[in-house]
Amino acid sequence: MVTVFKKSALRRGLVLGLALSTALGISSPCMAVEGSVESPAFRGIDQWVRTVYTAKDGAPRGVEAMAQDARGFLWLGTSEGLFRFDGTLFERKFADRLPVGTINALYGADDGSLWVGGHYGAVSRIAADGALTTWGSPPLLPSTVMFMTQMPDGVLWVVSNSGVQSLSRGHWRRHGPDSDGAPRELIYQAFRDPHDRLWVVTALRAYRLDPGSAHFVQDTPEAAASAMVDRPGASWRPADIVNDEARDAYGALWIPTARGIVRAHWETGATSGAPPVQERPAPGGGEADDESRAAYRDRAGTIWVATGGTLEQFRPGKITPIPRSVGTRDAAFAADSSGRLWIGARQSDAPSTYDGRLTPLPTMGGSVTAVATGPDGTVWMVGYGGLYRHMSGTWSRVPFSPKLEDPSAVTTPFNGLAVTSDGALWMSSKGVWRLKDGIWMGPDDLRGLPTVAAFPTSLYAQGNTVWVGYTGNRIASVEEPGLAVRTYATADGLAVGDVLALANSADGLWVAGDAALQHLHSGRFSQLSGVGGEHFANITGIVERENGEVWLNGVHGLFRIDAADMAAWRRNPGRPVPFELMNERDGRPGAPSTYHVNSLVAGKDGRLWIGSDRGIAFIDADRVVRNRLAPVITIDAINGQSPTAGSLALGQGMHRADIAFTAPVLGVPERARFRYRLAGTETATWTTTTERRATFTNLAPGDYRFEVQAANEDGVWSTSIAQVRFSIAPEFYQTWWFRGLCILAALALVYAGYLMRIRHLGILICARLLERERIARDFHDTILQSLHAALLRTKMATDAITDEDARDKLEKAMEATRDALVEGREKITALRGDRQSPSLLPERIEKLAGLLGSGSSARFSLDIVGEARSVNPAAEDDIHAVVSEMLSNAFQHAEATSVSVTVVFKKRSLSVSVRDDGVGMDVKQVSRRAQRPGWGLIGMQERAQRLASKFTIRSTPGGGTTVTLSVPGPIAYWLPPGTVARLRGRRWALWSFVAPG
Incomplete structure (x- = not known):
């Protein structure tokens, strides 16, 4: 028969079974205990920090x-x-992946996996990487899972209402009475005790599985009850127990009941059969009277309690409140040399002492508003009921001054008591009073203290010096025994506002007010401020410890400033100091009222006593409770996608990455900090934040690696860095090949522009050639023909003359005319461009060098590189002119011993270099002077620009000079045969003149 409990039926059956078990001395449902822990000083339930989640x-x-x-x-x-x-x-x-909606059992294994059990016997395992595996019937029993645990040998045990089963090496096994002694009857509870023994409890019996054993041993219900609390002979349980218990670090049990959570513990020395002390949290904040359904203790020692509508957290805080009492609220208090705290209640309650427990003191006839202890151990308390002194275990009332006995004189409460080293008692109300050796002195007797528009707010004795704080930004010091008075105000650098607290410093005095905190040293005030703009305003209690730490109690919380940071501040008072702030989340009950001064008192053994409007608390300054568990960071999603695969592709065109991450900081989660960076960006620097999300925009396509760390509330950083890789695929216009094509296209356009420029120059050269041809034709058809005609007529005239002298003169004229005709034909030949012979440029250069170097002792050499080609006549004149200027400078100005010319014929260019070993020059200086008239450099540069050529000068003072002219081939060389004839007839074909080469 299949046994299935629905939620309501399971709850009723469990409570009924537990009530029966209680009557028989049987323990409650299971509780997993991680191991015995050395218990710290016991804290009552009201001394835990309580947080309620609704x-x-x-x-x-x-x-x-x-x-x-x-x-x-x-x-x-x-x-x-x-x-x-x-x-x-x-x-x-896993909303849509788990087989059942209601979950009754959970277990977190050491390997990071989570085991889930619910109705109908289904068991699921969620691996650390999120992989989900589920088993059901068969092989599992189809009944509600109550308890799961994994024993040290690695075997997982699952207990349901109807039986026991285990998973070992991937195989499930059912356990029964015949095979290994497991119960067959209905099971009400199961648990694992502190000694790693598995207990299974039915209505009348208990079964125990010892470590290393494969067989259950039947035992008594009493033994199971004792094993549950790990206390022999203890079998107490509340009759309305509902669900699992949890054991805290103090050994106390947190028991869910129908009337709320109950905490039970046995006092030291209690007998085994004695009932425990039961505690319940005070009402307020949670649903304390609702049924508590579950309790659990996490690894940090925090207790979690679930009710019908809330989840409540109980944890030991850094600050421990003393047990609640009306008399401790907004109370005046002081500590004596033994560590005992003397508390004077402002209300009508009796004063009390605290040394681990509150002890009321005899009523003193009214509220106490100020408390002080003297060097000799004397305790003083003052209030509306009078002034009292405790000495040698005896209280006595000390008469007031006659002026103070007047009821009209004490309408203002006494807000300060201080005792100097020589035993003088100082007291403040509307004014300042002094009692020494039974003699009172009042405001009228203490000359020099502020009396007008200044109200005393605080009092502090520093040896035999008494410090008095006032409203209106004033303090005063009085020296015993001479009673010399000195006052400080705004003109002296004091800037705290109304003074709220005064305290001793190793090298001066601390002064706190409603506006700031200052330190007085050698007559000079220095303001203490914290990082982030903290001014430490409204501080009502100050303690500077012997180790240099400074503790401040104020409206915003309890501040701690490290000794090293204080030492650095003393060296540089303008430096803001780092600080630690503790408040209600750390256990401080409420906040101190600015009306009540001296809210922080140093006690014995490193304890600091803290006063507030909700009671008194203490902190052990030498052993502050810290969360030493490093958080484990988890990256949940990138743009809504789970990164469990290790690497994520965000898709094409994505420019934004929204990354969600978190770390389980359960104690004070609002103080968790995170730091992250994105590798793959130009600025992969760490960013610190309190947010659990990082957003990156304007991301380019590529591969990225996101890294993140977390710190808990006490600044303990995670030991490893969580990281995830993701990539952004580029759009087609963001790919390397598209960019390459764009670059190639740009280069092609540039090259096309270059070709167009060369073509344009080629067209100009062709136009010049055509023009030269026209000139040659006109010259041939006109001048040469006229000269030829003149020659014939002269010949005819010569033949007709018989005078020898005249005939001789005419023949000479004929000879000159023939020379002119020959020269004209040569010019026409040159102009028409019909020359097909190799270039005569080297010959012209050599001839030019002979002329220019005739007056120089420099040696000249000419080198020709490559096969000589015919040079375009239209360009040759400019080239010849530039070379002429080069050689002229080399021979006349360089003072060279050798001058060489190199003519290089290449397919795509013609270059001429003139090199000398002369004095050289500063090229930059020459370039600056080139703008002056009369320099040949300007002409050479202009001719080079007209030829679209590259003109360079390389020279250093004393290192000679090399000047090079490089002319593109289409401009420098003679056109192929017939080109001009073709271009003459088809002007549009000039664009077909392509030629680099």
Whole structure:
């Protein structure tokens, strides 16, 4: 028969079974205990820091089970499914993947996996990487899972209502009475005790599985009850117990009951059969009277309690409140040399002492508003009921001054008491009073103290010096025994506002006010400020410890400033100091009223006593409670996608990455800090934040690696860096090949522009050639023909003349005319461009060098590189002119011993270099002087520009000079045969003149 309990039936049956078990001395449902822990000083339930999460915070209802995984997340099994809590966010997980909605059992294994059990016997394993595996019937029993645990040998045990089963090496096994002694009857509870023994409890029996054993041993219900609390002979349980218990670090049990959570513990020395001390949290904040459904202790020692509509957190804070009492609220207090705290209640309650427990003192006839202890151990208390002194265990009333006995004189409460080293008692109310050797002195007797528009607000004795703080930014010092008075105000550098507290410093005095905190040293005031703009305003208690630490108590919380930071501040008082701030989240009850001064008192053995409007608390300054567990950072999603695959592709055209990450900081999650960076960007620097999300925009396509770390509330950083890689695919216009094509296209356009420029120059050269041809034709058809005609006529005239002298003169004229005709024909030949012979440029250069170097002792050499080609006549004249200027400078100005010319014929260019070994020159200086008239450099540069040529000068003073002219081939060389004839008839074909080469 299949046994299936629905939620309501399971709850009723469990409570009924537990009530029966209680009557028989049987323990409550299971509780997993991680191991015995050395208990610190015991704290009552009201001394724990309590935080309540409700539906407004996102807390789910109907929590049935809780567990913590290896990363530190708190998992909640509810009637609505599985939820994960990181301290700030309740997030439902695996909503559509788990086989059942209601979860009754959870277990976090050491390997990071989470085991989930629910109705109908289904068991699921969620691996650390999120992989989900589920088993059901068969092989598992189809009944509600109550308890799961993994024993040290690695075997997982699953206990349901109807039986026991285990998973070992991937194989499930059912256990029964015949095979290994497991119970067959209905099971009400199961648990694992502190000694790693597995207990299974039915209505009448208990079964125990010892470590290393494969067989259950039947035992007594009393033995199971004792094993549950690890206390022999103890079998007490509340009759309305509901669900699992949790054991805290003090050994106390947190028991869910129908009337709320109950905390039970046995006092030291109590007999085994004695009932425990039961505690319940004070009403307020939670649903204390609602049924508590589950309790769980996490690895940090925090206790979690689930009710019908809330999830409550109880944890030991850094600050420990003393037990609540009306007499401790907004109280005046002081500590004596033994460490005992003397508390004077402002209300009508009797004063008290505290040395681990509150002890009321005899009523003193009214409220106490100020308390002080003297060097000899005397305790003073003052209030509306009078002045009292405690000495040698005896209280006595000390008569007031006659002026103070007048009721009209004490309408203002006494707000300060101080005792000097020589035993003088100082007291402040509307004015300042002094009692020494039974003699009172009042404001009229203490000359020099402020009396007009100044009200005393604080009093402090520093040896035999008494310091008095006033409203209106004033303090005064009085020296015993001479009673010399000195006052300080704004003109002296004091700038704290109304003075609220005065305290001793190793090298001066601390002065706190409603506006700032200052330190007085050698007559000079220095303001203490904290990083982030903290001014330490409204400080009502100051303690500077012997080790240099400074503690401040104020409206915003309890500040701690490290000794090293204080030492650095003393060297540089303008430097803001780092600080640690503790408040209600650390256990401080409320905040001190600015009306009540001296809210921080140093006690014995490093204790600091803290006063507030809700009571008194203490902190052990030498052993501050710290969370030493390093958080484990988890990256949840990138742009909504899970990064479990290790690397994520965000898609084409994506420019934004929104990365969600978190770390389970359950204690004080609002103080968690994160630092992250994105490798692959230009500025991959660490960014620190309190947010659990990072957004990057304007991301280029490529591969990225996101890295993040987390720190808990006490600044302990995670030991490893969580990282995830993701990539952004480029659009087609963002690919390397597209950019390459764009670059090639740009280069092609540039090259095309260059070709167009060369073509344009070629066209100009062709036009010049055509023009030269026209000139040659006209010259041939006109001048040469006229000369030829003149020659014929002269010949005819010569032949007709018989005078020898005249005939001789005419023949000479004929000879000159023939020479002119020959020269004209040569010019025409040159102009028409019909020359096909190799270039005569080298010959012209050599001839030119002979002329220019005739007056120089420099040696000349000419080198020709490559096969000589015919040079375009239209360009040759400019080239010849530039070379002429080069050689002229070399021979006349360089003072060279050798001058060489190199003519290089290449397919695509013609270059001429003139090199000398002369004095050289400063090229930059020459370039600057080139703008002056009369320099040949300007002409050479202009001719080079007209030829679209490259003109360079390389020279250093004393190192000679090399001048090079490089002319593009299409401009320098003679056109192929017939080119001009073709171009003559087809002007449009000039664009077909392409030629680099």
